[in-house]
Amino acid sequence: MRPGWEIGAVSNGGYLLALAARAMSEVAERPPLTVTGHYLAPVPPGPAIAEVEIVRSGRRFATLRATLQRDGRPLLTVLGTFGRVPGGDVARIDGAPPELDPYDVSQPVAGSGEPPFPTINDRLANRLRRGDDGFRFGAPTGRAEVAGWFAFADEGPIDELALLLAADAFPPAVFNSGLPVAWVPTIELTVHVRAVPVAGPLRVLFRSRFISGGLLDEDGELWDTSGRLVAQSRQLSLIPRP
């Protein structure tokens, strides 16, 4: 992450959620379907323990909770239901992937070598929609919206766990609003897995519609290259007082 959208030198929220969910997924022996994390503290890189507990394990779904801890201090607590997307023929989609330039000609997000540089972005090869990096240069678009491509730098496949990471791996949409908001610590992040992506980068769109009362939402839609919605996300974040 480049200066301007990181929170000091702390681990990315989506990365932490995926990390906790991976531990839960191993216990559940199923991939994540819907996962909610509540962020309790900023987390500098370092060792952490995931304490995982099964609440209910059924035939199709298992519900688990987990808390990431370091030195006995809770960092992130998670509730999730695990299981495959059930499938079914009833379908109606009111929406579409964001319109983007092709991946190869889009604006790369990462620029390695600018410390403090979270290692996670060495692993990503995200690209922003044209103009959506304007907030970096004092030229926000004026819309609380960020869109782009999500991909791993090693072109690795995007599985259900990766979708949790992808849901929080872009600059906050509010940065393009032009409002005086410099950082937005996440209180809560929920991700619903809606399908397993086909190969290739994801088209993603994040939007904050309700900025008020010291809080803001951010809704995310993640689409695969076949044009299918593969995840939805929503987070509630704090607008710190200046």
Add this chain to the structure above:
Amino acid sequence: MRPGWEIGAVSNGGYLLALAARAMSEVAERPPLTVTGHYLAPVPPGPAIAEVEIVRSGRRFATLRATLQRDGRPLLTVLGTFGRVPGGDVARIDGAPPELDPYDVSQPVAGSGEPPFPTINDRLANRLRRGDDGFRFGAPTGRAEVAGWFAFADEGPIDELALLLAADAFPPAVFNSGLPVAWVPTIELTVHVRAVPVAGPLRVLFRSRFISGGLLDEDGELWDTSGRLVAQSRQLSLIPRP
């Protein structure tokens, strides 16, 4: 759980979430700010125990988890952060309350005496937007959307806990889609409290945008009579195979 809050033979999901959150709120000594429930079983009325645990209690926010149980069997498990809406001057709202006829001339939801009759509607005095009850008469609107007024029958005030109930106290929006969906058990429901409502009924809007893969979302917006957004909700539900 008290009788009088059922849809058919089982307690309403919003009622159960509010019930669990009330127990958590008493322990936290703070109102709910963001609450997520995972529904583990259909719940007929009857006694239940809420096991509440503090994950972290800070100066401003407290994060707790709870599980509603009956006879040792988990029914609903909840993760929530409790605390007052912080307040702040930065604001931008991209949205507006649904346009509704005045409360007094809107269509009451309850039609007492028609079994199976959602008894919850005896406690509530909700009213639907004109036409949004069409699905009851074989005339769905064709949009997966339901809007209306939320109020208590006794005209009691709507506090933060009541917002959790209000987020799941209307017919599923998908019923107006015209799709062959007869019931939609909730897997997960998240509610963000965004403000304490002023007196009077709420204007509410629920919409399902992504119906696919045997799952559907339902997004809710709840507005008070001063025109302020007081809560957002999202749920993930299952479309049972016929």
